[in-house]
Amino acid sequence: MAAASGGGAGGGPGGPWGAGAGRALQTAMRAASGALEMDSAGRPREAYVEYLKSIAFIAQALQEEAAGTDGSDGVAPDTPKMLKLAEQCLERVKSIAAALGTAQAKPAAQEQSGGPAPLPRHRRVFSDEGGKLSPFLPPEIFQKLQIAEAQSARKELTPLEEASLQNQKLKAAYEARVARLNPSQALQKTSLTLSLQRQMMENLVIAKAREETLQRKMEERRLRLQEAANRRFSSSVALTPEEQEQRALYAAILEYEQDHDWPRQWKARLKRSPADLSLVSGLFSSLLRLLSLTLLAFEGLNTAAGKDQCLACLEEAFFPPLWAPLLALYRSVHRPREAALARSMERHRHAGPADMGLSSRLFPPAPGRSAYSSAVEALRLIPLETCPRRKLECIVRALRGICECAEEYCGARDGRTPASAAIGADDLLPILSYVVLQTGLPQLLSECAALEEFIHEGYLIGEEGYCLTSLQSALSYLESLQ
Structure with missing residues (x-):
């Protein structure tokens, strides 16, 4: 309505x-x-x-x-x-x-007759068919x-x-x-x-006869596809559990192709032009658009956490074999910068927190105790990971560890828990520069450059993006440090 x-x-x-x-x-x-x-x-x-x-x-x-309709016949x-x-x-x-x-x-007729007229039992009107x-x-x-x-x-x-x-x-x-x-x-x-x-x-x-015929045809199709899968995985010895699973999956793929055109179309294109590499990239682009279909089919995944997990699964499948050669490429491009950073790290490897401009309230109260060790360990894990998202998590843990340590140091000196944040933006860069100096890893510069290029753009506007930018600022500061 x-x-x-x-x-x-x-x-x-x-x-x-x-x-x-x-x-x-x-x-x-x-x-x-x-x-x-x-x-x-x-x-x-x-x-x-x-x-x-x-x-x-x-x-x-x-x-x-x-x-x-542009003059075409039909409706x-x-x-x-x-x-x-x-x-x-x-x-x-x-x-x-x-x-x-x-x-x-x-009304006038009713006044003359003295009562209401009876209502018709059925509503009828004249049609155009001869007044019938x-x-x-x-x-x-x-x-x-x-x-x-x-x-x-x-x-x-x-x-x-x-x-x-x-x-x-x-x-x-x-x-x-x-x-x-x-x-x-x-x-x-x-x-x-x-x-x-x-x-x-x-x-x-x-309808019952049509239903029985349809079910019989569906069963015949299933058996025909199963036979094709059996021929594909035929072997003189018994199939392993993995091969049995592959056979069942292949049969399901054949059945899917019976009801959808796009897999057959892509197969025909690849058969016609096997040397056309652009078809390969097009096919993989179509496959990677799994993600939109998945979110439509499973609405529970259409949340921020669900999307993050979907992207993480994609990264886990694609990046582990790719990250080592990818990082080698970035390190070759940034070799002069890494060399400058390595010289700075070597020159200042014995520098203490005060040498980096930290306030005394941000030092550990116990003498000889290592400062911000949890953050140092978190950054040292970055080269060991092979997925951008996991590397980004190490950076976030490092900055969170810096904030926790700073609050602990300030609280121990003041004898109370700070009512507000122990450090501000002016304190974060010196502390983070000190932490990076303790890692002794000049390749962090190339790692961050690759992360900035390959992480999902949604991360760049949140906590992860802020942490990555802060780490890059600390690396640039140490690179130029005399």
């Missing part, structure tokens, strides 16, 4: 109705359904207006569809349904208009037909489901015809009832 009560009938796909190319029928059915509700609730004038809006919308949608699959719906709405409009016109003329009486379907039966149409358009139905819908339509048509019979036509009613039962039974028998 929201669509029907929104105002004028114009607008088409981009107008106030908001109906896209594939949703015009659904929008029209919702509008007609709202009019039916008003009609059934005894609000004829409001229903009259809504029926007219439905007809106007259908006419506008069909006009735009015809204008957009859209939903056009006959739209026309049928418009015809039914128009019949009801005629009936309501006749009733409203009669209601305005009745042709009733519009009662609202409740009309609504049943529309529900059946909506259900049939929603998904691909099995033969038994199709038969059930056909029987619902037959029953609705039967009730409409029975409603038009006079009490004296009992014999005709009996004939209609027997005909309905015979047709419904025939529909179910035919």
Whole structure:
């Protein structure tokens, strides 16, 4: 009803109705359904207006569809349904208009007769077929037909489901015809009832036979695909559990290819042009778009944590064999910078916290105790990891460790827990520079450069991005330190 009560009938796909190319029928059915509700609730004038809006919308949608066909023959699959719906709405409009016109003329006649006129048992209007009486379907039966149409358009139905819908339509048509019979036509009613039962039974028998045939074909297809998988993994010795799993997976892939075109299309392209390397990159791009399909199929993964885990699984599969040669490439590019950083680390390897500009309150209170050792160990784990996300986690742990150690040192000197953060941005760079100096790893410079390029862009605007930028600033500072 929201669509029907929104105002004028114009607008088409981009107008106030908001109906896209594939949703015009659904929008029209919702509008007609709202009019039916008003009609059934005894609000004829409001229903009259809504029926007219439905007809106007259908006419506008069909006009735009015809204008957009570029002169081609034929109509859209939903056009006959739209026309049928418009015809039914128009019949009801005629009936309501006749009733409203009669209601305005009745008061004077009732005053003369002294009582109300009896209401007609059935609503009838003149059709265009030579003035013959042709009733519009009662609202409740009309609504049943529309529900059946909506259900049939929603998904691909099995033969038994199709038969059930056909029987619902037959029953609705039967009730409409029975409603038009006079009490004296009992014999005709009996004939209609027997005909309905015979047709419904025939529909179910035919559907059951089609269902059995379909199941038999599906079983034959499954056996045929299983035989193909057996030939692929045939062996003179017993299959290992891993080979059995591969055989089952291969059979499932063959069955998937029977119902989807894109794997066969890619196979045909690769067969036609085996030397075209661009096809390989295109195929892998299609495969890696698993991720969007996965999030659609499993809505529970469509969260920040779920997406992170999906990306982590992709990294775990792809980066371990790639990171070593990738890092070697980055180290060759940044060799001069790494050499400068290595010289600085060697020159200042015995520097203490005070030499790096740290305040005394940020020193360990116990003499001889190593400062910020947890952060140093976290950074030393970076070269041991092979996935960008895990390397980034090491950097985040290092900075968190710096903050925890600083709070511990300040609390031990003051004898209390700091009410606010122990360090600010001005303190973080000297501490982090001291921590990096203690690692003795100049290759961290190339590691960070590769991380900046290959981590997901979503990380760059959060805590991970801040930690990575801070580490890069400390490395640049140490590189230039004299």
